[in-house]
Structures are given as structure tokens and as C-alpha cells.
Amino acid sequence: MTPSRKREKGLVRPYVVTDGRAHPTRNTFDLVTLVIAATDRPLSGLSPEELRMMRLCRPGALSVAEVAGHLALPVSVTKVLLGDLVDSGHIITRAPVPAAQLPDAQLLQEVLDGLRARL
């Protein structure tokens, strides 16, 4: 018998995972919000999915989308669980790294033209 490596999908339904809730306690999550596990919190009393999240996030920051992917849960359900974990202090969120401001293409073109004219 080869043990399965993947958790059976569809056995535990999402409403059991969130205990029937669909609204996250806070509306601060985005697909790319980074979540980091706090290491100083006790893990007792967490549901199996929350424990798996803590395990996933412990080694470093993960985005919400990645957490949802690893847990094979819908993103919206993941947000509900993450909201609970943030409330209990198990998880810290960090806004996504903003894309660097790209310099104006026209300005670059002018610099290039100026350099060519000079050399």
C-alpha cells in the first residue's frame, strides 16, 4: 500500500473549516499580503487547518495565495482563518513589497540622446 502524499480534497468541507463563517474578522488581506507566524504563541486550541498554516508560515513569510494553495482551500476561506490567527496574535501580516518606481521612459530617452550627442 502506497500512502498518499496529498490530503484528500473535498472530504472536509470549507464550512466546517471556518465553522460556517464567510466573512474574515478583518478586511486587510490581499492575495499578495505576506503572513508570518509568530513564534511565541502556544499552538493548543487551534483547528487542524490553523495548525497547518502555522507550520507553513513558520520558516518564513508566505503570501495569502500561497497559503491557500498549500492548504488546498479557497482563498476566501483562507482569509477567514488568517483573520482569526491575526486576532489571536499567531500571525503577523506585512503589506506586499511595493513595486519599485520606474523612472520615466521619456527622461531616460532624453539622457540617452544627450549622452550620444556628447560622445
Place this chain on the structure above:
Amino acid sequence: MTQQIPEVLFWCVVAALLTTAVLLLRQRGLTANAVKRNALLEGSLRARDEEARHLVEVRLPALANSMHQPVPVPGLLDERLTGTAYAQNLHRVMEQFAGAAEKAQARADQSAKSALKAAMRTLQGLANEQQLSISDMQDRHDHPDVLRDLLEIDHANSQFGRRAQAIAVLCGSWPGRQRAASPLTDVVRGAKSRIRDYRRVQVRTQIDVAVVSRAVEPVVLAVAELLDNAARHSQPNTTVEVNLQPAHNGACVVIDDAGVGMDGQEAQQAGTLLSGRRRVDINRLGDPPRFGFAVIGVLAQRYGFKVSVDTRSPYGGVRAVLFLPSALLTHVDLDEPALPAGSVPSVPSVAPARSVPVAQPEARPVPIAEPLPDHAPAGGRARAAQPSAPDRPATEPDSFADPDRFTDPDRFAEPPTRAHAHPQSESETAGGLPKRRRRRPVADPQASPAAGDRPADPPAERSVHETAQRMGAFARGTRSGRAAAHDDEGNPLS
């Protein structure tokens, strides 16, 4: 001479009179006898008429009724007929009537079952299809309001699917979906997903046991029926508590409710249904029909687990115990990172109700739940000392007996976004720019150049004893499978 004539005449007359008298007497006796005999025959005939009427009006209806409920069937009306050929013939009539009625009933039952089964299979298929599309929608839509509605639909659909599945099983069908081996906790929560009052169900403990693939769906269905019963027969403000307990040669799912409980007769009926020994007649499940225990009985019989409901829960209601023998248990190695050892209690906090001497792990034929050993097993294999590969091939025959797989965080390929969490000097170029780290390849002994260096790592050999046991089990299984004739749905032909 002449005076002698009257004398002679006199004697003649006397003789004639005597003869007549004797004849008369005899005749009277004969007539009386005939009259008596006639009366007797008439009485006997009347008794037989009465008996035939009694048969038609009382005994046959009682016999017909006795098939639905236990009522006594009356015997002969007239004791005098006992043992006569007439009574024997009446008895044969009764027997033939009973046989014909039984046959007709069995045929009606069979056709009702096959019709119901076909209908329920269709509904089951639709419910599964709908569940897939609901899952898709849950993945696609991100709005909490939409999710809330989808969760409600999903919940209703799951209950609908379970009902169809239960009736189909009762009619002799398979439980349906084939699932991968799953942890017992997931199995119980899967069952929780399928009942109306799932929020009242609290799964208290988690144990590190999984249910083998073929038993996942039946156990989910059986536990769901038990949970549904528990929730249905208790106040809406009470909770239904589920405890998972490892046992000597298996594991138990203990379900406690704080409901009204069952009286002696109900418990006895439930016990009969749960044993699965009696053939279930779908026409006799009451109105409204109560499928729960009958379904569990069928599943328990077919898959070899045991369910009992004859104990009282500490909260006054019923304690239902589902016992899974170790043949239905296994150990799955889910592809998930592990927490540092000791940070999560994986052994139940509640002590088993019965204290049984726990056998040594080596003595067990099937690997079942054990608290994670802190020490390497005696005669530790060479692999334990090897530097751990990032991931192990899934086909390793003994991979679920490997104790260090839980405490080995290195074996999971790291997500790329975590690169910054591991500041390393080799991750930067000389100019100070970040260098892309190559992800370590997934372990593939054939592809890796180091594969040639590891010839001394054969798949762990089975002991002769274990091999013999497996072959024996296989042979026994084949024999028992052939012994019992089955139709295409797996029902024993009766």
C-alpha cells in the same frame, strides 16, 4: 290329535313372537348405532367445516400479519382433529401460503430495492457533480457574501448527498466515491460536514491514525449517521462531543450526546440493527423511515468495524462507540511541513476509557497509531544516519514506519519566497547583488549523480515471517471471497 293342534299353533306363535321381538331388539340397536354414528359423522363434518372457516378467517390472516409484526398464529380450533390427515393437509396449506407470501414479499422487496438503488445512484451522482461545481465556485469567487451563500449551498448539498448515499447503501449499493487514505481526524470532520447541526459537534482530540482508502467513505457515512442521530436527539443548545482514542488493536471514535437517551427496548432494537446480521427490509423501517442504524449495520458488516450504542454518555444521553480494527487503519504521510517535535501534542489528552496493556510496536502486524518515538528504533537503519534528502521518493515501501519524517523539516522543498529568510553569504554575488538560488532538485535517485554511490541502500527487506503472514492473508481473502457468491453489487445472493 286334534286337541294338539292349538298347542302347536300356540308354540308357533310364541316362537314367531320371540323371533320378532329379538329381531326388533336387534333392529333397534342397529338403528341407535346408525343414528349415533350419523351424529358423529355429522359432528365431525361440521368440525371440519368450522376448521376450514377458521383457517380462512383467522389463521391465514394471522399468518400474513405475522410477517410484519410478531403476533402469535392460532392453532387448530378442534383438538380432536390433531394428528389426522385432514389437519396435516391444513398444515401444508398454511406452509404453502407462508412460502408464497414470503416469496412475493422478497420479490417486492428486491424490486423496490433495485428501483430505489438506481434512483439514489443517480441522485448521488448529481450531488457529487454539484459539489464539484460548488468547489469550483468557491475557488473562483472571492467575495465574502458570495462565499457565505456558497457555503450554505454546499452544506445543503452535502446533506442531500449523504441521504442519497445512505439509502443506496441500504439497497445494497457501494458507498460510492473512492478516496485516498485519510487521517481519522479528517474522516470525522468529513462526517461532521454532512450533518445539519455540524456546529454543535466538537472534535476534542486528535490522534495520529489514518483510515485505509477503501474504508474512508463507509466510515465517514457511518460516523455521519451517528453524529446526525446524536444531534437530532439532543437539545439544540447542547454539544455533541467526539473523542478519538487509540485502543489495543484499533482505534475508537466515541460520540457523546446530552440528549434523551434510549430505553432498554430501543437499545436492543438498535443493537440488532447495528450488528448487521439480520437482513434489512426497507419496508419495515417505520414511518417516517429511520435509516440510520440500519445503514450503519450494513456498512459495519461489510467492512468489519463495530458500532455499539448501549452505553450512557456522561451527559445523560447515548454514547456511541465506533471501533475500527487495525486492519482498517494505516498511517499516511501527508506532504506537509512538520512543526518542531513536541510543540503540538499529537497524543490524545484524554486517557483511554479501558486501560489495556499496550503491545510492543514490533509485535504488531499492521502499523497503527503510536505516539511518536523520541528515540531511534532499535537496530536503526542506515538511512537514519544519512544526511536527509530534501524529499523522499513516495514509493519507499517502508516510508510510513520512518520515525524521523515528522521531525525532519528539511525534507520539504522550500517555497521560493522564503529565500530572504535564510540570509546566506553564497546567495550574493561579489558585487552585492542577490543571486538566484537554485532550488534543490526533488530527490530522484536515478537522476541524481550520487545515485551510483548508494548501492548499499536496498529497499528494506521484509522478514520471512511478515512475508508469510501477507501471503496467508492474501490466500484467506481469496478463499473467503470465492466462498461467498456475490452479485455485481457485492450483495450475498440469498
